[in-house]
């Protein structure tokens with residue numbers, strides 16, 4: 001089966017009240033851990049690649065790894081550019097075989113965001129590739145750029161219809177209080193999301209797929225393992241799983257997860273080195289990292305996203 005776009009996945013997810021996991025990939029073990037999990041529970045998948053991942057691993061390696069996973073699992077897999085920030089980057093991923101791209105114009109004015117997003121949509125659609133846009137600005141860290149809470153802003157539901165109509169985007173990422181990275185809320189702060197904004201957006205865009213970025217739960221088990229094996233992470237708070245389940249039942253069809261993968265992999269490797277300080281064969285510790293990713297993703301699919309048995 002060739003790579004697919006997210007169109008059919010989102011249609012079914014919207015109607016079925018579940019969401020597709022969009023997991024960031026950077027190397028072979030991450031691709032294998034995610035796709036093994038999805039295979040075990042028969043789930044469709046979005047694998048996403050950031051500009052940083054492309055720089056780290058090179059486009060061609062990631063492309064071939066995802067093609068290998070496709071052949072190995074026979075699952076419906078969409079390959080997506082995460083946070084494209086220029087037309088040239090999006091074009092290069094369209095030309096290079098991706099089936100979906102995100103153009104993140106959220107840092108621009110509304111008019112500039114519309115212009116940039118429309119340019120990407122025109123090119124992508126003429127090549128059979130779908131496009132995710134973004135309105136509103138998430139706090140947190142993306143590609144080493146730190147957006148402070150003061151510079152973040154919730155999506156204005158009053159703008160979404162005009163944005164979607166003028167640009168022709170296929171899905172829309174919105175800001176309702178999630179943020180990138182492991183530190184989403186201040187220590188002691190109660191996690192809260194603006195479900196009222198999501199509801200209002202859904203009313204104005206009936207049946208239209210909404211995307212949630214910054215949706216890692218920052219699972220305490222992995223932070224504890226990291227810290228009890230030589231790590232030193234300050235209090236890290238993520239998005240509670242019940243909030244993600246609620247969003248998936250609403251208009252949210254794509255839930256982005258990266259930080260949880262990083263934590264699961266690092267926890268496994270740190271623990272392994274603590275227990276086996278004599279080991280130096282990368283296959284030994286990378287196996288533990290990969291297994292942790294597989295277990296994490298399986299749990300997300302079955303207990304949070306609800307996309308099991310939907311492939």
Ligand code: G3H
Nearest residue numbers: 050052053142143180258
């Ligand atoms: O939203 C950002 C993703 O977690 C990707 O992170 O740019 O460090 O690869 P990265």
Ligand code: 13P
Nearest residue numbers: 181213214215216258259
């Ligand atoms: P997390 O940092 O919460 O995993 O978010 C990832 C993301 O939004 C990728 O685009």
Ligand code: ZN
Nearest residue numbers: 180213214256
């Ligand atoms: Zn993101």
